[in-house]
Each structure stands twice: as structure tokens, then as C-alpha cells.
Amino acid sequence: xxxxxxxxxxxxxxxGAIVSLNxxxxxxxxxxxxxxxQYSRKGPELxxxxxxxxxxxxxxxxxxxxxxxxxxxxxIRDSQPSDSATYLCAMxxxxxxxxxxxxxxxxxxx
Amino acid sequence: xxxxxxxxxxLFRKEGQNVTxxxxxxxxxxxxxxxxxxxxxxxxxxxxxxxxxxxxKGDIAEGYSVSREKKxxxxxxxxxAQKNPTAFYLCASSIEGFSGxxxxxxxxxxxxxV
Numbered sequence: 415x416x417x418x419x420x421x422x423x424x425x426x427x428x429x430g431a432i433v434s435l436n437x438x439x440x441x442x443x444x445x446x447x448x449x450x451x452q453y454s455r456k457g458p459e460l461x462x463x464x465x466x467x468x469x470x471x472x473x474x475x476x477x478x479x480x481x482x483x484x485x486x487x488x489x490i491r492d493s494q495p496s497d498s499a500t501y502l503c504a505m506x507x508x509x510x511x512x513x514x515x516x517x518x519x520x521x522x523x524x
Numbered sequence: 525x526x527x528x529x530x531x532x533x534x535l536f537r538k539e540g541q542n543v544t545x546x547x548x549x550x551x552x553x554x555x556x557x558x559x560x561x562x563x564x565x566x567x568x569x570x571x572x573x574x575x576x577x578x579x580x581k582g583d584i585a586e587g588y589s590v591s592r593e594k595k596x597x598x599x600x601x602x603x604x605a606q607k608n609p610t611a612f613y614l615c616a617s618s619i620e621g622f623s624g625x626x627x628x629x630x631x632x633x634x635x636x637x638v
Contacts, residue, residue: 422564450629457528457614457629458567502566511582512627514566 417441420503420515429524433490437503437515440484444505444513447479449488452500452517461501462488493522527551528630530615535635537602537609545600545633547615556598557616557627560584567614573598574620602635610637 420437427433435449446465450458462477464470464486470477476489486505490497500519506512528549537543549556555574559567569582573592587606592598598617602609612634618627 418566420566455632455634457530457616457631459629460627504567511569511572512567514568516564516566 415440418503418505418513418515421518422516424519424521426521426523427493429493429495429522431493431522433488433493433497433520433522435488435490435501435503435518435520437486437505438484439486439505439513441505441507441513442481442484443507445508446506447477447486448504448512449475449477450502450504452502454499458502495522495524497522528615528617528628530613530630530633533631533633535633536638537635539637540604542601542603543635545602545613545615545635547598547600547630549596549598549615549617549628549630551617551628552595553617553619553626553628554595555618555620556592557618558582558588558590558598558600559614559616561612561614561632570600570613609635611635 418439449462451461452458464477464479467479467481474491478487498521500517502517503515504512531546557572558570568584570588571590573579589601614632615630
């Protein structure tokens, strides 16, 4: 079993839809949870960062962490074609190696 | 502008050759990392360095080597011992080791074995 599981998709939605991206993990010691956005042939860029459980909102993006279920989510409201990218979840214990999901490829169609 | 510069963007290697990927950062970060990204897999850590003249192996260090002679530079050599080197290589840096909110990635280097 991988430490971090993420459905690779691909996921295709119409413009304006709400997108839900998810990861599950097995290591209960993870404390920091991140979502990165990666455009084609580019490096990942940090989108959201959450410490421990709870919700965090930034514009159209909301990150949720449920440590009891070992489940994290990223919601994108009013999705735009410019949101089309691969979304990577990542998590770590402070000062230890980050673990990444495989990435979900999202296409938002105009 | 501050950031991480990787070069070359695309590189072709013949079997049996060593190649070196360059990574330079002007963010004044102490920690630097090399990751490998393959289709359908998450990023996997090759090597990391938390201070100058010190580096540690990651999960998939076999067939790779690094050096950290300067704070801003962390080159990766892909040796002929790496059996499947075709991949997208990402360099990253952070203020301190493995703090998720401060890790920045370069634009990546594509290596293809021909």
C-alpha cells in the first residue's frame, strides 16, 4: 500500500463546476498537508498549505484535512479553463521527507 | 527576480554516459532537493542537502550523485549506473528542511536516454 493514494484521473468538468480532488494516506504522523498545482511541463507551485486538521480557504480554493479519516480534499469553486493542470497532494512530518500523491489531471472545458 | 533555475530544460543522453543537471537558487535557502517525477507516480526524493558540504540520500539515490559546494548550487549527476534515467527531474529549495509551506520548485529538466 502506498503511503499516499491519489486518483490520477483524468477528470474533465465544464467551466463553472465545483471540482473535488482527494487523497488518502496511511501514516497518522503526518502533520503538514499541501496541494500543488503543476501545469504541463512546468514545476509544481504551492497552492494551499494546512497544518493538522481543519479547513482553509483562499479565494476559489478550499482545502480540508480530516485526520481521523486520513483524508484530505481540495475544492475548486467556479472552475476556470486556466485551472486545467495536474494537482498534487503532499504531506510531511516536520523536518522529514515529504510524500506526494501521483497527481490528478484536471481539464476544465469552456 | 528570485527563484530556482534549472538547466538544461531538455537533455538527451546516450547509454553509458554521465550527465549533470544544474540547479541554482538565489532565494538564500539553506535546504535544496532533487526529485524525480515519472508518469502516474508521485515525486520521489533522490537527494537532499540541508547545509553546504552535506547531503543525504533519498528514496531512490542509486545511480545518482550530488555535490553542495555553494549554498546556491546543487547539481545532480545521473550516472551510467542509473538503469532507467528517462524522467522529469525537479530541483527544489526551502528555508529549512522539509517545511511544506516554504518549498519552491524549479521548472524542471527533461532527460531522455537515446
